[in-house]
Amino acid sequence: MLLIVAVAGREATRELNVFEIMELRSVLGFLMLYPLVHRNGGLATMKTSRPLQHIGRNLVHYAGQLGWFFALTLIPLGQVVAIEFTMPIWTAILAATFLGERMTVSKISAIVLGIVGVIVIVRPATGAINPGQLIALAAAVGFGISIAMMKSLTRTETTLAIVFWMAVIQGATGFLPSIYFWTWPSAYTWGWIVVIALCGTFSHFCMARAMLYADATVVVPMDFLRVPLTAAAGWLIYGERLDMLTVLGATLILTGNLLNLKAAEPVPARAGT
Numbered sequence: 001m002l003l004i005v006a007v008a009g010r011e012a013t014r015e016l017n018v019f020e021i022m023e024l025r026s027v028l029g030f031l032m033l034y035p036l037v038h039r040n041g042g043l044a045t046m047k048t049s050r051p052l053q054h055i056g057r058n059l060v061h062y063a064g065q066l067g068w069f070f071a072l073t074l075i076p077l078g079q080v081v082a083i084e085f086t087m088p089i090w091t092a093i094l095a096a097t098f099l100g101e102r103m104t105v106s107k108i109s110a111i112v113l114g115i116v117g118v119i120v121i122v123r124p125a126t127g128a129i130n131p132g133q134l135i136a137l138a139a140a141v142g143f144g145i146s147i148a149m150m151k152s153l154t155r156t157e158t159t160l161a162i163v164f165w166m167a168v169i170q171g172a173t174g175f176l177p178s179i180y181f182w183t184w185p186s187a188y189t190w191g192w193i194v195v196i197a198l199c200g201t202f203s204h205f206c207m208a209r210a211m212l213y214a215d216a217t218v219v220v221p222m223d224f225l226r227v228p229l230t231a232a233a234g235w236l237i238y239g240e241r242l243d244m245l246t247v248l249g250a251t252l253i254l255t256g257n258l259l260n261l262k263a264a265e266p267v268p269a270r271a272g273t
Contacts, residue, residue, distance in 0.1 A: 003226055003229050003233060004195060004199045005195075005196055005199045005200050005203070006081060006230055007077070007233055007237060008193075008195040008196045008199070009021065009068075009069050009072050009192075009196060010072050010073075010077055011189070011192045012185075012189055012192040012193055012196060013069060013072055013073045014189075015183075015185065015186060015189045016183065016185055016193075017178075017181035017183070018069040018070055018073075019066070019174055020178045020181050020182055020183070021069060021193065021196065022062070022065060022066060022170065022174045022178070023171065023174045023175060023177075023178035024178075024193045024196075024197065025196050025197045025200050026166075026167050026168075026171035027171055027197075028193065028194060029197045029198075029200060029201035030167040030168065030171060032197060032198060032201055032202075033164060033167060033201060036160055037160065040158075040160055045158075045161075046160075046165070048157060048161060049156065050153065053149065053152065053153055054153070054157075054162075054165040054166075055169055056149065057149035057150060058146075058165065058169040058170050059169070059173065060142050060145050060149070061142065061143070061146035061170070062169075062170045062173050062174065063139075063142050064139040064140075064141070064142025064143045064145075065139070065142075065170075066139075067136070067139035067142065068080065068084065068136065068139040068143075070132075070135055071132045071133075071135045071136040071139060073132075074130065074131060074132025074135065075130055075132035075133060076240045077233065077234035077237075077238060077240060078227070078230050078233075078234040078235075078240055079133070079136070080136050080230075081226055081227055081230040081231075082118045082227050082230075082231070082249075083118070083133060083136040083137055083140060084139065084140045084143065085114060085118045085226075085227055085253075086115065086137060086140045086141075086144075087140040087141075087143045087147070089111065089115065089144065090140070090141050090144025090145060090148075091143075091144040091147045091148055092107065092108075092111055093144075094144065094145060095148050095151060098148065099148065099151055106259050109256060109259050110259055111256070113252045113253065114253050116249075117249040117250065117251070117252035117253035117256070118227060118249065118253070119249075120248055120249035120252065147207075150162060150207070150208055154208060159205060159208040159209045160205070162204075162208045163201065163204050163205045167201065227249070227253055228247075228249070228250030228253060231250065
């Protein structure tokens with residue numbers, strides 16, 4: 001889903017400001033999510049005893065997502081997603097430090113191989129650093145913090161409540177900036193906005209759900225597969241190059257994932273929708 005969001009985001013930013021894209025994503029995401037909320041007891045069941053944690057997590061995630069969309073306008077698609085995958089470093093450190101998750105050899109190997117694969121794909125230039133790369137890296141740090149905080153929330157909150165409050169808080173956060181930059185989207189861009197809202201909202205639902213069944217340091221490295229897939233999409237759709245070093249990087253990433261999944265022990269499922 002997040003691969004589709006990357007392509008849709010690239011297309012939408014050709015016409016709309018990033019703040020507007022983020023706001024439309026939140027509003028449409030809320031509307032798409034509401035049938036699930038209604039089926040599970042309505043708004044009354046979305047009450048939370050941890051409002052500050054929801055607010056903190058979503059402000060960090062909003063900033064990271066904003067930077068991610070900005071980076072899409074500055075550097076190649078595959079490079080944005082590749083740099084994003086420094087995220088497991090921050091997630092693993094935070095999850096081990098604050099959530100008590102155990103760092104095994106397989107988890108460390110998956111992260112190391114994944115990061116080496118990302119470096120092989122990105123191949124940082126020795127000259128001036130592209131601002132887009134720095135923005136993408138800052139976004140990755142934000143995503144890492146957000147995922148660790150999401151894992152903490154899954155201990156007391158339902159998956160549906162986590163995604164519900166994401167739509168509400170991020171929608172409120174971006175309301176005024178989106179009004180300032182507002183331009184009415186064309187029919188073509190509306191299509192991409194709907195795709196961003198649908199895939200963006202329910203990819204977070206799937207991520208939060210996955211956190212119920214596995215450690216963050218297991219779930220996040222699995223998402224490394226998005227790097228080679230996005231590199232392939234950049235090549236096929238936008239003519240961004242796909243060479244042997246990219247293939248090598250993708251192979252390292254896949255190897256790390258397979259090692260991690262093979263060694264991962266099942267975690268008993270916890271209650272919660």
